[in-house]
Amino acid sequence: MKNFPRVLLIAAAAALVAAPFLTGNPFYQRIAALTALAAISASAWNLIGGYGGQVSFGHSVYFGIGAYASLLAYTKLGVPPIAGAPLGVLASFALSVIVGLPSFRLRGHYFSMATIAIAALAEVLVTNWGFAGGAIGLMGPASPRSLADLLFRSALPYYALFVAVLASLLGFTYLMQRGRMGFYLRALGSGERAAESLGVPIRRYKLYALLVSGAFTSLAGSLYAVMVGFIDPGSGFGILVSVNMVVMSALGGAGTLFGPLVGAIILVPLEETTNALLGGGSSGAAYVVYGAIIMLIARFSPGGLAQWWPLLSGKGRRGAA
Amino acid sequence: MILLQLGVDGLLLGAVYALFSSGLTLIWGMMNVVNFAHGDFVMVAMYVAFFAFTLLGVGPIVFVPLAAITLFGLGVLVYVALVRHVMRGPMLAQIISTFGLALFLRYAALWLFSANFVSLPDTLVGGVYDLGGLRLSASHLLAGATALVLTLGMHLLLTRTDLGSRMLAVSEDRTAAALVGIRPDPMQALAWGIGAASTGVAGALIALFFYVSPEVGNSFTLLAFVTVCLGGFGSVPGALLAGLAIGVIQSISAYFLGPATKDVAVYALFVLLLWVRPQGLLGRA
Numbered sequence: 001m002k003n004f005p006r007v008l009l010i011a012a013a014a015a016l017v018a019a020p021f022l023t024g025n026p027f028y029q030r031i032a033a034l035t036a037l038a039a040i041s042a043s044a045w046n047l048i049g050g051y052g053g054q055v056s057f058g059h060s061v062y063f064g065i066g067a068y069a070s071l072l073a074y075t076k077l078g079v080p081p082i083a084g085a086p087l088g089v090l091a092s093f094a095l096s097v098i099v100g101l102p103s104f105r106l107r108g109h110y111f112s113m114a115t116i117a118i119a120a121l122a123e124v125l126v127t128n129w130g131f132a133g134g135a136i137g138l139m140g141p142a143s144p145r146s147l148a149d150l151l152f153r154s155a156l157p158y159y160a161l162f163v164a165v166l167a168s169l170l171g172f173t174y175l176m177q178r179g180r181m182g183f184y185l186r187a188l189g190s191g192e193r194a195a196e197s198l199g200v201p202i203r204r205y206k207l208y209a210l211l212v213s214g215a216f217t218s219l220a221g222s223l224y225a226v227m228v229g230f231i232d233p234g235s236g237f238g239i240l241v242s243v244n245m246v247v248m249s250a251l252g253g254a255g256t257l258f259g260p261l262v263g264a265i266i267l268v269p270l271e272e273t274t275n276a277l278l279g280g281g282s283s284g285a286a287y288v289v290y291g292a293i294i295m296l297i298a299r300f301s302p303g304g305l306a307q308w309w310p311l312l313s314g315k316g317r318r319g320a321a
Numbered sequence: 322m323i324l325l326q327l328g329v330d331g332l333l334l335g336a337v338y339a340l341f342s343s344g345l346t347l348i349w350g351m352m353n354v355v356n357f358a359h360g361d362f363v364m365v366a367m368y369v370a371f372f373a374f375t376l377l378g379v380g381p382i383v384f385v386p387l388a389a390i391t392l393f394g395l396g397v398l399v400y401v402a403l404v405r406h407v408m409r410g411p412m413l414a415q416i417i418s419t420f421g422l423a424l425f426l427r428y429a430a431l432w433l434f435s436a437n438f439v440s441l442p443d444t445l446v447g448g449v450y451d452l453g454g455l456r457l458s459a460s461h462l463l464a465g466a467t468a469l470v471l472t473l474g475m476h477l478l479l480t481r482t483d484l485g486s487r488m489l490a491v492s493e494d495r496t497a498a499a500l501v502g503i504r505p506d507p508m509q510a511l512a513w514g515i516g517a518a519s520t521g522v523a524g525a526l527i528a529l530f531f532y533v534s535p536e537v538g539n540s541f542t543l544l545a546f547v548t549v550c551l552g553g554f555g556s557v558p559g560a561l562l563a564g565l566a567i568g569v570i571q572s573i574s575a576y577f578l579g580p581a582t583k584d585v586a587v588y589a590l591f592v593l594l595l596w597v598r599p600q601g602l603l604g605r606a
Binding site for chain 1: 353354355357402403406407410411412413414415416417418420421422423424425426427428429431432535539540542543546547550581582584585588589591592595596599
């Protein structure tokens with residue numbers, strides 16, 4: 001019976017992954033795809049923000065770079081949007097080194113303040129950049145020219161693609177968590193001075209974490225642009241893009257393996273259903289709720305839901321943090 | 322002449338920036354907590370001014386103090402209900418708590434008041450004075466002068482009064498202050514109240530000449546960060562000088578580079594400053 005909860009958990013997870021294929025309802029399938037996509041960027045944020053404790057509000061820049069890379073590749077080069085994804089990843093590496101590295105001198109609040117300013121700066125610059133569509137943004141292909149355009153009427157192919165990317169990210173996170181990098185990052189997250197005095201090469205490992213985190217966030221942006229077929233400065237670089245990553249990680253449990261996924265599974269369906277019921281996402285009601293959730297988590301349960309349910313952390317029952 | 326005009330416009334605007342930034346720097350200096358909702362406090366104050374005028378028909382003599390009182394209450398409430406509990410918790414909780422508050426205020430305003438821009442009538446504090454070619458609008462003059470006086474007042478409160486000494490004692494060492502009979506919690510609640518009230522006054526003054534919208538707070542938060550960073554974290558005189566400087570930078574860059582770039586200049590300045598001197602230009606290491 002010792003392994004019973006784990007077996008149950010795996011069965012439940014398998015059922016959850018398969019469920020969208022079993023339902024015929026396109027609304028649910030779309031929600032499932034969006035959930036998987038949100039889980040990718042939240043889990044990517046979690047690497048540096050959760051494990052490493054570097055609370056970035058600027059990850060929208062990576063997301064925007066990925067999204068714009070795919071639609072720029074399509075509009076300027078005529079190639080399928082997904083071909084822009086590797087370019088986005090390359091650009092994200094450059095950003096991590098050029099902008100991330102100097103920002104790592106800053107600790108705690110100072111780092112977060114800098115990331116907010118960097119994201120705001122990027123949004124203003126893109127809005128005024130005519131080549132990338134300015135304030136209007138960019139459109140993807142209207143109808144598929146070939147399979148490579150990845151334009152499907154159903155959300156299921158996207159869902160399968162997103163789950164595959166998510167699984168590889170979580171696989172990486174799992175291995176990292178057990179390895180040297182995981183220990184270094186967690187040491188960093190629980191006290192930067194202490195980690196440094198113990199000889200953790202903090203700037204190098206912050207950079208490693210940011211490189212992976214930024215690359216997957218950029219990939220999430222590219223996948224978003226491929227599926228939605230439209231991007232503008234707000235939906236790519238806006239602060240709310242970062243907010244989604246932060247709130248999902250914090251709700252499920254920042255610095256845990258499955259925390260961001262659980263946060264996405266709770267929040268994306270909630271947001272999509274309320275938007276469907278209240279008519280459009282412009283009312284802002286969802287973000288009132290997000291703000292309240294963030295405050296409640298900070299006030300009562302800084303470890304997120306994982307604080308109450310150690311299995312979420314992927315460490316089994318005894319390894320509760 | 323145009324440079325002089327831009328300089329004076331910038332100084333008047335900068336005085337208002339200085340006022341709400343000194344609220345942020347007070348809170349930061351007292352307890353090492355950054356209020357990510359600071360600009361949204363300004364936004365709330367702007368709506369207080371707007372609704373006080375449209376619903377009650379009162380002018381700035383009434384709505385500026387009203388905004389100050391409302392925001393004082395909001396500040397104390399935020400400290401007592403939220404910040405007090407997270408300030409010694411994990412860094413993540415400290416940072417996201419006021420960020421969550423910012424989202425909550427911003428989108429509650431969007432939900433309640435819609436995204437439309439509203440503004441007070443230009444004629445509320447009307448008139449333009451002409452000083453030998455230098456044009457000064459009455460609303461900017463009122464806002465700038467009031468803000469300047471109040472910022473200096475806050476500095477005197479902190480450095481010349483018994484209350485200020487108590488607050489300083491708590492900020493230097495909580496435990497030691499408690500040992501000599503100063504209870505830290507009321508002092509810190511007061512710091513939040515005063516810090517928020519200063520944004521209340523500043524917001525109501527800005528509303529005299531600036532549009533009001535739920536999302537206006539984001540840029541004010543960043544402006545306050547830049548000001549506090551430039552002036553040194555925790556320093557009110559530093560915030561005053563920095564606020565004036567940023568007002569001038571904004572007004573000059575908006576004129577020569579176009580209005581879209583006025584924020585770019587300020588944000589870029591902020592990021593560079595943080596990279597080069599994380600403790601602030603005038604701050605101690």
